[in-house]
Amino acid sequence: MxxxxxxxxxxxxxxxxxxxxxxxxxxxxxxxxxxxxxxxxxxxxxxNALNEAQGLSMELASVDQVDPAADGKLVHAVGNAVTQDLLIDSIFGVSVQGMQLKRKVEFYQWTERSSTQKRQKLGGGEETVTTYTYEQAWQAEPVNSQNFKDPQARTAHVNTTALTVQNETFKATNVTFGAYRLPDFLISSISGAQPLNVQLTQEQKNGLNQQIRNQHAAAARQQGGGMWSAAQGGYGYGATDMVHEQGNVVYVGAAPNAPQIGDVRVTFTYVQPAKQISVLAQVNGNTFQPFKSKNGKTVSGLSMGVKSMDEMYxxxxxxxxxxxxxxxxxxxxxxxxxxxxxxxxxxxxxxxxxxxxxxxxxxxxxxxxxxxxxxxxxxxxxxxxxxxxxxxxxxxxxxxxxxxxxxxxxxxxxxxxxxxxxxxxxx
Structure with a gap:
């Protein structure tokens, strides 16, 4: 209503x-x-910085060996970025060898929508009518239902969360580019994320279920009751199986096909441990750094796949x-x-x-x-x-x-x- x-x-x-x-x-x-x-x-x-850089750029024919003659030079190079780093999400126990491991979290919550109409009145006054409606939807962050404008909605549409967790990206720190090592600013530019099929052990599921029970027990004590009631949109903290796998999604809730307030949906993606890339940067020993032009602007770049120097500029x-x-x-x-x-x-x-x-x-x-x-x-x-x-x-x-x-x-x-x-x- x-x-x-x-x-x-x-x-x-x-x-x-x-x-x-x-x-x-x-x-x-x-x-x-x-x-x-x-x-x-x-x-x-x-x-001007790009034009200056393009005029000074040279092709690095191969990255298989470190070229002392290229040290300090702005180069364009093509090769494979490779890492052996194992990325681990300690909360869910998900691990993968790759450039990046991303955890995206969504919460099923009551949300407040508003629409406003203004009407000018004779004499210069103004009447503002704001209508608030409430619906259930997946949100990127938990919604504080105590901030709802409707006083009844604060008790009828109480938001809970089965698990408190945030988005996070885990990045590899040791990435090689032939005989060279890629610095962080280039590693961050590597893209091409794809779904990561999640397979949790029973021990990992039990740990997550226990964490959920502990969280709900603390919340129930704070509310002065023994457990969340169905009317409040929550779960009893004695629930035994709240963790489900669906491809690259870990679903925290009683029934993935029938979401309830408080359910959490966690999606995992990763970037493969080997990617063909094109690099534009200044050589610094066995690694790279941005090129600094005469006017103070920096120039560097990384493109996925094979891109010529002209294409990158x-x-x-x-x-x-x-x-x-x-x-x-x-x-x-x-x-x-x-x-x-x-x-x-x-x-x-x-x-x-x-x-x-x-x-x-x-x-x-x-x-x-x-x-x-x-x-x-x-x-x-x-x-x-x-x-x-x-x-x-x-x-x-x-x-x-x-x-x-x-x-x-x-x-x-x-x-x-x-x-x-x-x-x-x-x-």
């Missing part, structure tokens, strides 16, 4: 909040403008370009959001008549978007003049020409044509 919460905010309270929020608007505007400027400089610096240039566009939109969005907050008092002032407030709000939103877009373009143009003078100068010149044409066109439309001469009488 849905729970509804209604709050009313008075006109002067709304007006005061809108004025007090103007400080946030200024901060958003400044942060967005700064991000736009920094992003252009970072894009150029990264591009092309991918890095593409990634740099994509990141710069994402940050451009993010910066412009912050600028526009800041202006909307700054103009918010206008719509509140006009909201004495609700429809007038909506009209002014829509107009303020449009002006904020146009002004924010124009300001963002100006910052970008100035940044390009600073970091890419030729392109920035061309952009500025085009912008000035367009503005001049628009002004001339406006003057032409605004000019009053001379009166037509009087018609001559027919002969």
């Amino acid at each position: 849905a729970y509804t919460e209604t709050t009313t905010t008075g006109y002067f309270q709304r007006l005061g909040s809108s004025f007090s929020g103007m400080g946030l608007g200024i901060v958003l505007f400044i942060v967005g403008s700064g991000l736009l400027w920094w992003n252009e400089g970072n894009f150029v610096a990264t591009r 092309e991918a890095k240039h593409t990634s740099n370009s994509m990141l710069s566009w994402v940050l451009r939109f993010a910066g412009a969005g912050l600028v526009i959001a800041g202006l909307k907050v700054l103009f918010a008092p206008l719509s509140v002032l006009a909201s004495v008549v609700p429809i007038l407030g909506r009209i002014v709000g829509a107009g303020a939103g449009l002006v904020s978007s146009l002004l924010g877009g124009a300001w963002s373009l100006l910052v970008l143009s100035l940044a390009w003049l600073r970091f890419r003078p030729m392109i920035g100068g061309i952009m500025l010149a085009i912008a000035l020409v367009l503005v001049s044409l628009l002004m001339l066109r406006g003057k032409g439309k605004g000019a009053v044509p001379p009166p037509a001469p009087p018609a001559q009488p027919a002969a």
Whole structure:
């Protein structure tokens, strides 16, 4: 059953909040403008570092032996990454030889969803109606049901957990690349996880079951009862078999096909102990380190499979370009959001008549978007003049020409044509 919460905010309270929020608007505007400027400089610096690195890179023909002549050089190499490390999850007793072992945990919980509607009232007040609904779903973290808005839901939808455990990634530390050793920053880039078939011994299952019973006994004592009741959505701590295997999943609960509140689902994946990789890094003895360019930017990379040097640098240039566009939109969005907050008092002032407030709000939103877009373009143009003078100068010149044409066109439309001469009488 849905729970509804209604709050009313008075006109002067709304007006005061809108004025007090103007400080946030200024901060958003400044942060967005700064991000736009920094992003252009970072894009150029990264591009220059990549170009410098690409000009210095050399092919390492083989990784079968350490090449003293390559020490200190930025190289591109292809080979197999191999490890003998045995990765162990001590909680579940799962082990595998590989680059990575990942444990992903999910909890079956009561969750709270909310939807909000705001209604402006005559006189400038505002009524906010929030509706809360509750459903059962798998969650990445346990949900504290005592924070539910509905007081009845706090007792009717109590969340428990059969086992308290978190996500974790176990990584190999000893990985060879032919005669070389891979450092941690390259090992972390090795991908290609696949399901790990889990097979627990009866002893491991018994240990997990005992851990579950201990946890529930402690929780029951804290609640002042002997065991969790079915109405609370929990299990009796005397349950004997709560651990089940399903492929790469360890299910903690009474029935995997009928989840109950408190059940835990743990998924295991791993990266195989041998992977073909392509490396771009500076040789440091029998290992590697990132290359540091003249402008201080570092360059290194690892790609799965066989990738040529040109392909790896092309991918890095593409990634740099994509990141710069994402940050451009993010910066412009912050600028526009800041202006909307700054103009918010206008719509509140006009909201004495609700429809007038909506009209002014829509107009303020449009002006904020146009002004924010124009300001963002100006910052970008100035940044390009600073970091890419030729392109920035061309952009500025085009912008000035367009503005001049628009002004001339406006003057032409605004000019009053001379009166037509009087018609001559027919002969």
